[in-house]
Amino acid sequence: MNFDLSQEQMMIKKTIREFAQEEVAPGAVERDRDKKFPLDIFNQLANLGVMGLPFPEQYGGAGADTISFAIVTEELSRACGSTGITYSAHISLGAAPIYLFGNDTQRIKYLIPLCTGKSLGAFGLTEPNAGSDAGGTNTSAYKKKNEYIINGNKCFITNASFAKFLALTAVTGKKKEKKEISAIIVPTDAKGFTIVNQYEKMGLNASNTTELILEDVEVPQENLLGKEGEGFKQFLQTLDGGRIGIGAMAVGIAQAAFEKALAYSKERKQFGKQLAKFQITQFKIADMAMKIELARNMVYKAAWLKDQGKPFSKEASMCKLYASEICMEITSQAIQILGGYGYMREYEVERMMRDAKLLEIGEGTSEIQRMVIAREVGCI
Structure with missing residues (x-):
């Protein structure tokens, strides 16, 4: 067993630790008090090339590994938890599903903007009656010609106010009375899509936590991630x-x-x-x-x-x-x-x-x- 970090991992740790100490930590108290999202910090992280850290270079990523992702998340969180959760959610919840389950066309259209910092990543899963019981999803998506019509709402969604699009889960049908849940990519500026940012939180006050309301939101069927029923x-x-x-x-x-x-x-x-x-x-x-x-x-x-x-x-x-x-x-x-x-x-x-x-x-x-x-x- 080898517990040594690789040269690349050590370089990433040194770079991010210095960045976190110099750029992230000094304003952490004020951002928490003022509930100010650290947008400037994420613009700088994009310039450092870590917004797509564990994804292939062909999609704008850095081709690094999951250990490197953990190192960056730890160092950012050591300076400011709000910055840490924003970064972690961007990579693991926003970008990862598109990389793991998207086709190449979807990766080019949606993963590249995430990896280059043009958009923050978010994932719409939790609902008022579907938290730990994620199978209790009630958001629905039915087909109409070549589109999905989506209705429902999501809660406690990280980063949505700064995401140009996100993947969310919705019920697309039933099989033997069991819900078939699918994941669909939805632009946040779509008609009928509303983001509400009004939560008063105990902590992580500089992170963005929102409610999503979808009223007859129309997206093309090509925005389906993978196959219908595979969302769960x-x-x-x-x-x-x-x-x-x-x-x-x-x-x-x-x-x-x-x-x-x-x-x-x-x-x-x-x-x-x-x-x-x-x-x-x-x-x-x-x-x-x-x-x-x-x-x-x-x-x-x-x-x-x-x-x-x-x-x-x-x-x-x-x-x-x-x-x-x-x-x-x-x-x-x-x-x-x-x-x-x-x-x-x-x-x-x-x-x-x-x-x-x-x-x-x-x-x-x-x-x-x-x-x-x-x-x-x-x-x-």
């Missing part, structure tokens, strides 16, 4: 890849909280000595470091399996579940180490804890991950 299978595969991104996000946020707590424990004095000299603080710091390393290794393993073309559903769920839960734990402990200062916005760890909570919910809750793992190990 497609989004399950899409979410597997997305869970690696969420795991990487969690590692990045946890790493940032750990670094804040460690630095503070060396500076702050209580009862005549540094907090870091107290064994109880040392034990907290040691546990934090250990859990972050374990989570990072699990993320890299899932990413490596994906890159090798091996099954990775179990490992993706494990890395997402473990990393998200230790991220919540570590950000909470970081606040505890900082004490009253940890509760203050300027010290940033309170933002990290608010951002971390979504990671236990999005792309499959912790409960869903445990169901997936139980199934994969033969329990179900």
